[in-house]
Amino acid sequence: MKRILLNGKIFTGEKFVSAMEITDDHVSWLGDSRSARLRHADEVVNLNGRLSLPSFWDVHTHPLWISETLGSIACTPPNVASIEEMIKALRNSSQVGKKDAWIEGWGYDESKLAEGRTPTLADLDKVSTTQPVYVLRSDCHSCVVNSVALKLAGITADTPNPVGGMIGHFANGEPNGVMLENGASKLIKEVKEKDTFENLVNQTLRLTTHYRQRGIGVISDMISLVEPYDYAKIYAEAARRGLLQDVYLYYSIDEIKRLKLSCLPRSSHPRIHVAGIKLFMDGTISNQTARVKKPYKNATTTGFAINTVEDLKFAYEFAKANECQIAIHAMGDAAIQLILDTYGNLEPWLMNRPSVRIEHATILDDKLLKQFHDAKMNFAFVTQIIFLYAEYASYFQNLDEKRLKQCYPLASMLQSGVPTALSSDAPATAWIKPDDVFASLACAVTRVGANGEDLNHNEAIDFITAFSLYTKSAAGMVPTDKTAMLTVGQSADLIVLSQDLFVTSPEKWQETTIEKMYLRGTEIKEEIEVQDGRNY
Structure with missing residues (x-):
């Protein structure tokens, strides 16, 4: 052909x-x-x-979480700006009134709500007192639920904080429905998520159309699980039935430890790749759980430590034995420093890609960047400028001016020589379209926030450089022979745009639509027909 x-x-x-x-x-x-x-x-x-470009690579995202949000209520700007608007939006869910159904939302950030506080079960009980209500926070680490959901999860005033999380309480000691960080959120998810393998595959199939609309041809699932169903099997079956994107999987270190695995799962499909392992060193800037060296502005806290040096050493030995990558969530400078101190002088074990990816890498000063450049280990940064674009209010609230200027310093990261790529971490962003690549590109070029804030214009980069961070540089972050460029012999993965980004003002880039998309030389239509299949 x-x-x-x-x-x-x-x-x-x-x-x-x-x-x-x-x-x-x-x-x-x-x-x-x-x-x-x-x-x-x-x-x-x-x-x-028309302008045509290589298709985008989103090498840090959460596709199965995105597939969940496709059927839930967006509780994020510009749709929702207050708790009252959140309640109203959730009441309009198609799940209201359905027996045993959960009413679900996603994307809230308390700093963007008019009330200036986190919603509690008292708020969500106004949505329903007969159905469980669950709203995922913008960072996808925390959530808030109503009293029905708490009861289903068996959480009471006497329930201890789980490892890697905290249960929120009212002043009288009763749980308030706020579940901070993954350890606590997991208590709710274990009750809520009882999908069959077949349902998960069908849910995953919806992603081809979603990513076609975004111009994204390659994705990474950054918290892949083994149980109750192995993500490699879910994605492989979805690929056989019609999922067209290439997928790279990074398995949770918690799963590996809990199941006492000595090796990673294997993929049975050539477009589904098992790439590495993932662990968390801290939380997020927006809710003051990222681990920082100095206390947050107007606070005494320095954040939330999750994994330890011992966990990093375990990950190192496992990754070396399996010749896979380590991807580490680290936003605060203290968490980032701990990774550098632990791994910096060790020999890398992968030569054709980074051995250690630092995900987010939010607060970086020049000294820290130089240390990463000089390290023996081959580090890389996979960062998300969309966070600062969409959530500037919470960053401004929590960080002093000096640290604020050190957030997502793209120009400095590139100047340091440490390999760097852009990604979305969708849906973990307080924005209605968290994986809108055009929003990230515009912010990288202008360093202007969603409400016109100056995001440190000294860290702005040019368009071609920004574009390469979502294509060529992103491809360098995963185990692949592809270059994400349209050169002879490379995979014909390209998008045709509705407008020319080279002549259009960045302020208008988010108006861009994908007119055509080709993956491996075949045009991908907006609506994808998928094949039925038996249970795996």
Whole structure:
């Protein structure tokens, strides 16, 4: 099969051409439209001058969580700006009145709510006192539930705090429905999530259309699980039935320890890749649980430590034995420093990709960046400028001016020489479209927040550099031979845009839509037909 695209403005990642030939799944020729070998083509596509780019790679995201939010209520700006609006929105859920159904929402950030506080079960009981109500916080670490959900989870005033989390309480000692960090949220999820394998596969199939709308061709699931169903099997079955994106899996270190695994699960599908392991060193800036060196502004707390040096050493030995990557959630400078101090002088075990990825890497000063550059270990940063764009109010509330300027310092990160990529961490962002790549690109270029805030303009980067952080640099973060560029011999993965980002103001980039998308040389339609299949 030969397909020729012509009369376009095709940016390969290195240069511009007006025509491209695709043979089967790969790019076989690049050049001028007048030189295109039309008589050899099975199909000719006129791009009508549209800008075409390599498709995006989102190498830190949570696809199965996204598939859950597709059927739940967005409790995030610009839709919801108060607890009262949250209650109203949840009352309009399609699940209201359905027996045994959970009423679910996602995306709240207390700093963005008019009341200036976290909602509690007293608020969510106004949604329902007969059905469980669950709202995931924007960071996807914490949640708030109503009294019905607490009862189903068996949580009372006497329930101890779990490892890696805290249960919120009213002044009288009774639980208030706020579940801080993953350890506590897990108590609710264990009751709520009772999906069958078949339902999870069907839920996963919805992702092809979602990512087609975003122009994303490659994704990573950053908290992959083994039980109750192995994510490698869920994604493999979904790929057999119609999921078209490549997927890289990073398994939770907690699962590995709990199940006493000596090796990682294996994938049975060529587009589903087991890449590494994931662990958490701290929480988030927005709720003061990220581990920082100095107390938060107007506070005495320095955050929330989750895994320890011993956990880092365990991860190191496991990753070396399995020749896989370690991806570590670390937002605060104290958490980041601990990783550097533990791994910095150790020999890397992977040469064709980073051995250790630091996810988020939020607060970085010049000294810390130089230490990472000088380290023996081959580190990399996978960061999310969308956080600062969407959640600036909470960062401003929690950090002094000096540390605020050190948040997501893209220009400095790149100048340090440490490999860096951009990603979304969706849906863990207080924004209605958390994995809108165009929002991240615009913020990286302008360093202007959602409400016009200056996000330290000294850390702005140019568009081509920002674009490479979502393509070429992102591909360098995972085990692959692909370059995420449209060069001869590479996979023909590209998107055709509704407007030209090179001439359009960044303020208008979020208006961009994906007119066409090709993965492995085949056009991906907006609505995907998937195949039915038996239970795995």
